[in-house]
Amino acid sequence: MKRSDLNKTNLNPNFIGSWKIESLLCDEIISHYERNQQKQKQGQTAGGIELESKNRLDITLSPKELMLPENKIYKKYFESLFECYKDYNVQWPFLGEIVDHLDIGNFNIGKYSPGQHFQKTHCERIGLSTLHRLLAFMTYLNDVEEGGSTYFNHYDLDIKPKKGLTLLWPAEWTHSHKGNVLKRGLKYIITGWLTFPK
Incomplete structure (x- = not known):
């Protein structure tokens, strides 16, 4: 069998959208995070604690928690x-x-603290339990001193964290990615999925 090439075009999109959101909003989310240390969990994934894949301290919230007065900053974020x-x-x-x-x-x-990263190359739709995910989102909440970039391997695209930089990308295998090691400072993010309606 011989591989066949289609006619090439000059259109080479990676379908990764990027925007800059308000800096003050990022500061308020970080402040909320730091005030709620009792809710923070290390290495939590859908499959349980997996520090070898995901070495990060997270607060996980559900959409219904957006209605709580103490979480109003997240309603503003989602707007x-x-x-x-x-x-x-x-x-x-x-x-x-x-x-x-x-x-x-x-x-x-x-x-993330220095030495930490989401070291496993992964995508956001990995089986029947995640088929409802259409897009992933992530906002970097602060400027990062050194390291901590997000690497999309199929596009050889290395994105440096900048405060307010917000990304949207397809949840599919075509957008596999990982986090590079944070070398200095701290790195804060907010991340999740936009899903098909249930």
Whole structure:
């Protein structure tokens, strides 16, 4: 069998959208995170504690917790994220043809210390239990001193954390990625998924 090449075009999108959200919003999320140390868990994944894959301290919240008065900052965050999503739909209008709205799944606010990273290359849709995930989102909540970039291996794309930088990308295997080791300072993120409605 011989591999066949299709005609090439000069269009080479990676389908990773990026925007900058308000700096003050990032500060308020970090403050909320630090005030709630009792809710922070190390290395928590859907499959349990996996420090060898995910070495990060997270607070996990569900969409219904957005209604609690102490979590109002996250409602404000998702209003900003929705503006990013609307612009993503302008860039890729077919998305709006297959789904008229998306839900927010559980989401994480995470903190990395030097030496930590999400070392396993992974994608966000990995089996039947995650088929409902359509897009992943992540916002870097602070500037990072050294290291801590996000690497999308299929695109050889290394994204340096900058305060407020917000990413949306397909949850599929085509967007496998990992976090590089944080070398200095701290790294805060908020991350999760936009899912098909249930």
